Amino acid sequence: MSDTDNDKPKLGMRAPLGLKRTVETGKVKQSFSHGRSNTVVVEVKRRRVLGPNGAPTDAPVQEAAPAPAPAPVAPMPSPAPAARPLNDGLTAQERQAKLLREADEQRMAALEDARRRDERLAREASEEERRRSAERAEAEAAAAAAPQPGPTPAPAPVAQPAPAPAPAPVQTPAPTPTPAPAPAAPIELRADPNRPAPRRFTPVQRPEIPKPVEKPAPAPAPTAAAAQPAASSGGASAPRSLPSGVATPRNAVPARPQQRDRKGDERRGGKLTVNRALSDDGGARARSLAALKRAREKEKRGFGGPREAQAKQVRDVQVPEAITVQELANRMAEKGADLVKTLFKMGMPVTMTQTIDQDTAELLVTEFGHNIVRVSDSDVDLALDTSEDSADTLKPRAPVVTIMGHVDHGKTSLLDALRGTDVVKGEAGGITQHIGAYQVTLKDKSQITFLDTPGHEAFTEMRARGANVTDIVVLVAAADDNLMPQTIEAINHTKAAGVPMIVAINKVDKPEANPQRIRERLLEHEVVVEEMGGDTQNVEVSALKKTGLDELVEKIQIQAELLELAANPDRPAEGSVIEAKLDKGRGPVATVLVQRGTLKVGDVFVVGAESGKVRALVDDKGRQIKQAGPSTPVEVLGLSGVPSAGDPLQVVENEARAREVAEYRAGVIQQKRTTNAPASLESMFSALKANQAIEYPLVVKADTQGSVEAIVASINKISTDLIRARVLHSGVGGITESDVTLAAASGAPIIGFHVRANAKAREIAERGKVALKYYDVIYDLLDEIRAGMAGELGPEAFETVVGRAEIREVFSAGKHGKAAGLLVTEGVIRKALKARITRNDVIIYNGEIASLRRFKDDVAEVRAGLECGVTFTQNFTDIKAGDYLETFEVEMRERTL
DSSP: OOOOOOOSOOTTOOOOOOOOTTEEEEEEEEEOGGGOEEEEEEEEEOEEEEOTTSOEEEEOOOOOOOOSSOOOOOSSOOSSOOOOOSOOSOOHHHHHHHHHHHHHHHHHHHHHHHHHHHHHHHHHHHHHHHHHHHHHHHHHHHHHHOSSOOOOOOOOOOOOOOOOOOOOOOOOOOOOOOOOSSOOOOOOOOOOTTSOOOOOOOOOOOOOOOOSSOOOOOOOOOOHHHHHHHHHHTOTTSOOOOOTTOOOOTTOOOOOOOOOOHHHHHHHSSOOOHHHHHSTTSSOOOOOHHHHHHHHHHHHHHHTOSOOOOOOOOOEEEEOSEEEHHHHHHHHTOOHHHHHHHHHHTTOOOOTTOEEEHHHHHHHHHHTTOEEEEOOGGGGSOOOOOOOOOGGGOEEOOOEEEEEEOTTSSHHHHHHHHHTOOOGGGSGGGSOOSOEEEEEEOTTSOEEEEEEOOOSGGGHHHHHHHHHSOSEEEEEEETTSOOOHHHHHHHHHHHHHTOOEEEEEEOTTSTTOOHHHHHHHHHTTTOOBGGGTSSBEEEEOBTTTTBSHHHHHHHHHHHHHHHTOEEOOSSBOEEEEEEEEEETTTEEEEEEEEEESBEETTOEEEETTEEEEEEEEEOTTSOEESEEOTTOEEEEEEESSOOOTTOEEEEESOHHHHHHHHHHHHHHHHHHHHSOOOOOHHHHHHHHHHHHSEEEEEEEEESBHHHHHHHHHHHHHHOOSSEEEEEEEEEESSBOHHHHHHHHHHTOOEEEESOOBOHHHHHHHHHHTOOEEEESSHHHHHHHHHHHHHHHHOOEEEEEEEEEEEEEEEEEETTTEEEEEEEEEEEEEETTSEEEEEETTEEEEEEEEEEEEETTEEOSEEETTOEEEEEEGGGOOOOOTTOEEEEEEEEEEOOOO
């Protein structure tokens, strides 16, 4: 095995730590069994020796030659360090043990010196404290014995004790080396000339530290003679620790644990944060906010004395018709588990999320000592404010005038003449199919709001809405025509609304005009004009020639003055939806007539089952305005959906309230749509007929909500017992992909009224073979639907009885057939016609005549009063005397609905 030193550190070994400048290191290689070896670092310390003048002089430890008795080391070092002979006769293991023993002895000596120094300093501090306490006692006794108070003389200065001399260096006897069998090369340890000499420790008197309690005097320290053998003996009581990198012998005494440095632990504990860096304690953890809060609460409880029981708070709990246990617990400010326990005791095993009724909730509320306030779902809805405003807040407003009458009697033309516009040219088919709202400013700066209603029979609901929101109704009747059904309907709507009426007899410029006939026909419906002694105003006008318009406006103003129209503009707005539509660029748009208050941009409102916030207000001329007062028609933008025509508009305080009311109203509408009506005998028969009838599905899309309503109502009137129209979906806006998909699934055509399909919808419709039908006039739309429904049923068969005959005798014809002898009683019996045989008015045969003979001749027909013989097809032989024969023909005609 080679003795060459391996300078490369082995795996897992640490490099030696050099903490003291007076230590020299060397390496010794250890050999073990099984070929193992280890390199051990050996430290050699310099012995501190005092010079002649007390100055420390570094000198290497001089090893004495082996002798039979140990010789003490001289206290004064030699002026020059003598080199240790390398050939000392020791093995590597013995040399290592020797070095370790010397290091332990030196360490023990240093520890003993430090202990003696601490004991001396503590003894001096104790003596000083006793001396000062004795001086204070003497001064107090002298002050008490003095007859008169006077200044206390200062105590004489006490001579300070001289500092104790530095302890003498400990003389460590050299151990007796063990003779080796073979001499080894000497090892020479030399001091580093560049290493500075260690400074001698000079004890410095510590400053006085005041102590509240006097500590007991420490035990007297042992003498130097007694401590010297203890330091040199390496007993079990002396602490022993090896330097880093030195192998620990197996019989070494474990080192005594040193006192823990708490300040260092706190300094090392945790990572440095901003709070710790800025705190005064230099890194101590600050108290959290929760800890400070708990401390304050504890102090409050301590100041207030013993904690008193908090009085239970009684609450008014609002309980709807159905509520969950958890929600009820939240409203009562109680624990949900307590409510569940109470219900279990009542015999109701429920969970926190289970819904209970109002009566059960009342039992729980009263059980916990609260007050119940019963509420219903309808309480969420907004109530219509029917209270009248005070007279001092009312201001005059413009009258709302509705133009009503039959179709093509000149209503829109009359309104164009008043406004100076030409709306008629833009109407499809020359008729009005939408309700319009306009405001006209007269020459005297006064304003009148006009509502133009359609005259077609399908727009009954529009006329009814116009009569309900109006102040004055102008009934337009054509002088060259008669009172038509829609004119009579307008009269009935006006009477139902209880508003005054002004009759405008239009088209008086025509040669065939007869205004007097219109006045006389109005008498049939209890409308008496002023010329005939009544109180209804009438005026003859011509929209084409613009005659009589000023007189009509004057009569309207007179009627408005009699009504004394006024409203409060300084309150939340209320209005009614005249018309609603879905604009491609602006979204849902509603034409609203403001009735009370002022509608402003930014107001939050509820209209029907929809809510929204006013984004913009547009007047009838297309201009954006900031606010709209009473009697002002405006288009409102900012709705969440398209409302129904006629829905009331109300301004609310916030968006949450608006959404709550809208959701409740939508739920009510959905419940009405899905809830079945109570069963009755009539409803059961109607359901049976409806099930037997053929369904004609349709998808209807229109430009406005009023048009959709009118079209759906008219389609439902077309239905018969054999076929009925079923509107699968109706909506406002253009035809979309979802509409085409729905129609393709049910095979329904799509009806578009003033709307068209987009490119993607057209592509899907072509691929799915879905019929897209566009209409601009409601007449054409209804006629096409009637024709389509009739074509779905197919042609209708009509039977016509041609002749009747009585069977008198039955004869054999051939081997198996039979012939009947007939007497023709009515009409003609023809061979080419269909025939049927009845017995006791029950049809027993329905077929054709195979042969018809008179005597022995085949004939084509036999008239009434003559006899003949016939045979039937399909070898029918169940013929008896007394049966009757009928011949008839079937005619196929196209159906009409």
